[in-house]
Amino acid sequence: MISKLILLSYALCSLLFAQSGLEIIKQVDKNTVVSSLSYRAKLLISLGGKIREKEFIGYARGKEYSYMEFVSPARDKGTRFLKIGDEMWMYIRSVEKSIKIAGHMLRQSMMGSDFSYDDVAENEKLQDLYEIEFIGIDTIDNKECYKLELTAKVPEVNYYFRKTWIDKRNYIPVKIELYAKSGKLMKEVNIIEFKKIGKKNYPTKIIMINKLRKDTFTELILEEIKLDIKIPSKVFTKAYLERK
Amino acid sequence: MKILNLAWRNVFRHRRRTLITAAAISVGLAVMIYMDTMMNGLDNLAAGNIIDFETGHLEIFAKGYYREEGLFPLDTIIENPEFILQRIAKIKTIKGVTPRIKFQCRVNNGIDELPVLGIGIDIEKEPKVFETANTVVKGEYLKNPDDILIGKDLAKDMDLDVGSFLTIITRDRYGTYEAYDFTVSGLINTGHPLLDRNAVLMHINIAQRLLSMYGITELCIKTRDDNKLMQLKNEIAGKIGKDFEVYTYKELNAGIFDLSEMKRSGQFMLALVVVIIAAIGIINTMLMAVMERIPEIGMLKAMGFGNYNIVKMFIYEGGIIGIFGSLFGCFLGLLASLHLVYYGLDLSHMLENIDIIYPVKFIITGEINYMTVLSVFIFGVVVSVIVTLWPVRKATKLQPVEALRHV
Numbered sequence: 001m002i003s004k005l006i007l008l009s010y011a012l013c014s015l016l017f018a019q020s021g022l023e024i025i026k027q028v029d030k031n032t033v034v035s036s037l038s039y040r041a042k043l044l045i046s047l048g049g050k051i052r053e054k055e056f057i058g059y060a061r062g063k064e065y066s067y068m069e070f071v072s073p074a075r076d077k078g079t080r081f082l083k084i085g086d087e088m089w090m091y092i093r094s095v096e097k098s099i100k101i102a103g104h105m106l107r108q109s110m111m112g113s114d115f116s117y118d119d120v121a122e123n124e125k126l127q128d129l130y131e132i133e134f135i136g137i138d139t140i141d142n143k144e145c146y147k148l149e150l151t152a153k154v155p156e157v158n159y160y161f162r163k164t165w166i167d168k169r170n171y172i173p174v175k176i177e178l179y180a181k182s183g184k185l186m187k188e189v190n191i192i193e194f195k196k197i198g199k200k201n202y203p204t205k206i207i208m209i210n211k212l213r214k215d216t217f218t219e220l221i222l223e224e225i226k227l228d229i230k231i232p233s234k235v236f237t238k239a240y241l242e243r244k
Numbered sequence: 245m246k247i248l249n250l251a252w253r254n255v256f257r258h259r260r261r262t263l264i265t266a267a268a269i270s271v272g273l274a275v276m277i278y279m280d281t282m283m284n285g286l287d288n289l290a291a292g293n294i295i296d297f298e299t300g301h302l303e304i305f306a307k308g309y310y311r312e313e314g315l316f317p318l319d320t321i322i323e324n325p326e327f328i329l330q331r332i333a334k335i336k337t338i339k340g341v342t343p344r345i346k347f348q349c350r351v352n353n354g355i356d357e358l359p360v361l362g363i364g365i366d367i368e369k370e371p372k373v374f375e376t377a378n379t380v381v382k383g384e385y386l387k388n389p390d391d392i393l394i395g396k397d398l399a400k401d402m403d404l405d406v407g408s409f410l411t412i413i414t415r416d417r418y419g420t421y422e423a424y425d426f427t428v429s430g431l432i433n434t435g436h437p438l439l440d441r442n443a444v445l446m447h448i449n450i451a452q453r454l455l456s457m458y459g460i461t462e463l464c465i466k467t468r469d470d471n472k473l474m475q476l477k478n479e480i481a482g483k484i485g486k487d488f489e490v491y492t493y494k495e496l497n498a499g500i501f502d503l504s505e506m507k508r509s510g511q512f513m514l515a516l517v518v519v520i521i522a523a524i525g526i527i528n529t530m531l532m533a534v535m536e537r538i539p540e541i542g543m544l545k546a547m548g549f550g551n552y553n554i555v556k557m558f559i560y561e562g563g564i565i566g567i568f569g570s571l572f573g574c575f576l577g578l579l580a581s582l583h584l585v586y587y588g589l590d591l592s593h594m595l596e597n598i599d600i601i602y603p604v605k606f607i608i609t610g611e612i613n614y615m616t617v618l619s620v621f622i623f624g625v626v627v628s629v630i631v632t633l634w635p636v637r638k639a640t641k642l643q644p645v646e647a648l649r650h651v
Contacts, residue, residue: 048355107415118419155418155456180423181416181456212411212423214355 008079016130029239034200037062038226045113054111058145065236075112090118091241098242107181113218114187114210129189137168140175144168170194170201185211247553251560254533262565262589268522269569270576273624276515277617280608283508285420286329288611290500291493293436296375299493300342300464302477304328307487309461310496316361316461320416322488323459331483332465339468340372345451349414350392351444352423359396362414364451364460373466376432378493382406383430386447391429394531395440399431412444416456424454432647484581495531519624522569523631530562530635541639542644542647558636559629566628570621578617584610590638598614 003067003196036059054076060066066083070076078093084226088106091098106118131152138147145165153158161179167173176189193205209217257260293302309320322328325343332338345364348485350357367386371377376393377385383406392412394404404410408428416422425533426446434440467476473492481490494501534541541554588609 019552024424033546072324107419152420155416157418157420160420166293178421180413180421182422184423184425185422188414210415212352212354213357 012052034060034202034227036227036229036231037202038224038229038231039222040221040224041111042221042223043111044221045111046217046219047078047112047217048213052112059231059235061231061236067235067241070111079111080241082236082238084236091243096242096244098238114208114216115218116158129154130162140165145174145176170223172201172203187211195225197225200227202227248560249556251564254537254557255564256622259293260531261359262568265522265525265536266268266354266565266572268525269519269566269624269628272519272522272568273573273620274577275510275518277574277612278584279511279515280508280620281577282580282608283302283504283511284613285584285608285610286503287501290497290504290606293434294428294493294497294500295411295466295470296592297379297434297436300373300492301467301473301495302465302480303491303496304463304465304484304495305461305489305491306482307489310491311490313584315615317459318347318457321457321459321461322418323362323461325460325463328463328484328488331419332480333478333509335483336469336490337472339466341463342369343448343463344372345448345455345461347414347455347461348450349412349444349454350435351398351402352411352413353404353408356541357404357413358398358402360452361438361468362454363373363443363445364421364448365445366448373464376434376439376499379432379434381433383551385429386428386445387429388427389447389450390424390426391446392426393430393432393445394428395443396431397437397441398444399428404428412446412454414454416454417457422454422456424450424534443551459504487610499634519627523627526562526565526628527631529562529565530558530632531638533561534558534635536640536641536647539645539650540640545642545644546648554639555633555636558639559632562628562632563625566625567627570613570624574617574621577620578612580611581610584608585612 003188009113015093038057038059038099039236040053040057043056048195053073054070055072056068056070058066058068066081068081070079078091080091080098082089082091083097088101089098090101101117109115110117110119118196130150131153133149133151135147135149138145145167145202148166150164156192158179161183163177167174167177172194173189175189177185178187178189180186184243188211190207190209191203191205192207194201194203196202197207202222204222204225206220207217208220259593286304303320306320306322309317314413329341330340343366345362347362348365349360349362365374365376365386367377381396382394390533392410393401394410397403402410406428407427410428411423413421413423426444432439432445439445448460452460465476465480467473473494477490477492481488484490544554
């Protein structure tokens with residue numbers, strides 16, 4: 001999930017700089033591209049004023065491999081996800097079986113949050129899917145941002161239209177708006193906090209707001225982030241996903 | 245004839261006992277008939293609801309669509325319905341054809357979201373097949389492009405009313421999110437839970453726009469003669485070729501009709517238990533008759549009455565009780581059934597908050613199957629006669645001399 005959002009952000013950044021300079025792309029890549037990471041994350045799912053908290057640990061290598069395992073609450077403990085490329089599997093401990101998340105399942109909400117599985121699993125580069133337009137400089141939360149508008153150029157996209165604001169100083173996307181084909185705003189992603197780890201800025205607090213429902217949003221808080229560490233290859237295998 | 249006369253008199257020597265025994269059979273049979281009437285009524289109502297609101301008599305899909313039943317796939321659709329319409333236009337038994345698009349979507353009122361079935365309808369052709377237009381209980385039928393019809397139960401669940409705004413969220417056939425605002429133009433009350441609680445109806449061209457497609461998912465057909473459904477199905481299948489599939493409403497809802505079969509046998513077992521209890525009553529009565537008439541039987545035997553005639557006499561007695569009990573039971577069952585046919589059983593408040601998969605609700609009206617009444621009658625008499633055989637065995641074993649000692 002997190003790797004996806006980061007991907008999203010630097011894909012956006014790279015797009016921006018394809019227009020306004022390769023130099024800056026490299027700068028952004030330096031900032032956010034990591035060869036591997038491990039983290040502990042909290043998922044706060046707010047639905048109509050009630051907040052549910054879920055916790056998981058995750059590993060990722062590049063943008064191809066990602067592994068997540070829920071540790072709390074008890075109900076979700078042991079639920080694991082594995083993503084390799086654009087394929088995704090889920091393992092539920094009580095069932096002791098892994099299932100591939102495909103077809104219609106991809107469209108469902110992930111663990112009751114405002115993220116759908118394909119929000120997480122989408123792996124294609126944004127520049128392959130969208131026509132990108134640089135709109136200008138905009139100020140969000142007192143931050144000067146580059147404003148971009150993305151319009152789908154192929155039919156197979158989740159969101160037909162996106163707007164993105166990218167912080168001018170550190171090339172982190174501050175806000176992303178996701179629109180339906182009709183032009184209706186559906187979801188809004190805000191990256192509220194980030195942390196400087198080594199030389200890199202890494203987002204640590206992301207909020208996904210469902211704009212179609214009142215008081216519905218999901219907050220993702222990352223803790224204990226470790227970048228560029230060694231993760232054994234066996235983590236990203238189905239055998240590890242299905243281990244007892 | 246004399247033996248029958250003898251049996252008749254014997255039966256009415258103890259009026260009260262005979263009456264109670266016969267009444268036990270009556271109750272069993274009455275329950276059987278009543279349940280059959282109710283099940284027939286339920287099946288009729290379910291079939292009627294499915295035909296009038298959900299599928300029509302027959303549905304045509306693109307090949308492979310129905311294999312993914314319940315998923316409402318948008319990649320196997322009828323791209324060019326005109327082709328099919330032309331080919332089946334000359335079939336005289338077809339009363340009407342209308343296109344529909346069914347798709348998965350979510351209704352959103354700004355606070356809550358519910359998954360429902362979206363149905364795109366052609367308001368011109370729809371009334372030729374479906375009754376939806378006649379079931380608008382509040383507001384009006386679809387008119388403006390952004391009008392939407394919802395069931396009254398869904399309206400209650402989602403706190404919506406005529407004039408309310410709602411958003412339909414779906415994915416088009418390529419997977420792209422689409423969200424559209426609609427105004428509730430009317431509430432429908434069909435009696436079919438799918439339409440009243442779990443579906444929304446909109447203009448077919450709006451549905452096509454939502455889903456980025458030009459075709460339709462199905463053509464619904466109503467026939468003039470539903471007794472020749474399979475014949476019509478084959479005729480249509482022959483005309484439209486192998487790229488399409490035709491199914492009858494029964495095939496499309498096999499699960500529901502199988503379920504009804506199961507319920508039927510379950511209820512029959514229940515009624516059977518009642519009849520078995522009644523049969524034990526007969527055994528008891530006949531055993532009593534044999535016991536208290538030991539001297540009598542001895543006397544008859546001493547006078548040259550053979551075992552064959554003794555058995556005959558008791559069987560006649562059991563039969564007479566059986567015939568009276570069964571007659572009265574059928575009368576009682578028919579009376580109760582008639583009430584069900586003309587007044588019905590109001591289950592609306594009982595089922596209000598239960599999601600039943602059976603596509604009926606409100607008042608259940610029955611339908612009497614006279615063949616069932618007849619077979620239940622015969623069943624009652626036969627059971628009465630058969631269970632008499634055991635007590636009678638005792639009578640046949642009596643030695644006249646032994647028996648006369650009881651005098």
